[in-house]
Amino acid sequence: MTDPSTAERARIARAYYDALDAGDYDRLADLLAPGFVQRRPDRIFEGRDRFVAFMRDERPITDTTHVVEAVYPAGPGVAVRGRLLDADGDALFAFVDVFDVADGRITELETYAATDG
Template sequence: MTPSPAADREALARAYYDALDAGDYERLSGLLHPEFVQQRPDRTFEGRDRFVAFMRDERPMTDTTHAVDAVYPSGPGVAVRGRLLDADGEEVFAFVDVFDIADGRLTALKTYAAGEE
């Protein structure tokens, strides 16, 4: 049985968090389109290489995990509701991520974080 497009989108989104949480930046890079853009409340990253470099070398908290509470794969992209947890498992903030996908790669990510606009 071939996975549905929605299942593929969900798997891609989950793979993003798995790679990020594991510090597997090579795998993360492979999931992203070269022109990947992330918009978040505090900044925008343009380009896969810039985003991966920030996640690898510059983010202030690296000992975190993403608790994915729900994935909504219907539509052209996928939305994820979850929480960022610190090393002790305490919630840092809740988030909703909305991914755009093309040709099996993540092309854009808009992050909405609780308490930020």
């Protein structure tokens, strides 16, 4: 595995949110390693296909926008702080995502979320 540069890690993290917000699930799948794992407060997703299927077919609100407030690409991964907005622009929750990236793909994502707006 090759370790991407800090600029490449930041680009990949931003592309993840762009793909989700656009509903471009093929692009999302391309950004994730086959063995991708996401850990979040309410559940764990194991495998790229399972995660993409949830995002495409099962998540309760799909008309959302991720507002990225800060990207911290220095270190072994990249951390992103932001807010998830609904279709009206109201904040659903604040989040911090911590990505592990190898060979140009996201291998793991740890999501921390606060529901107090």
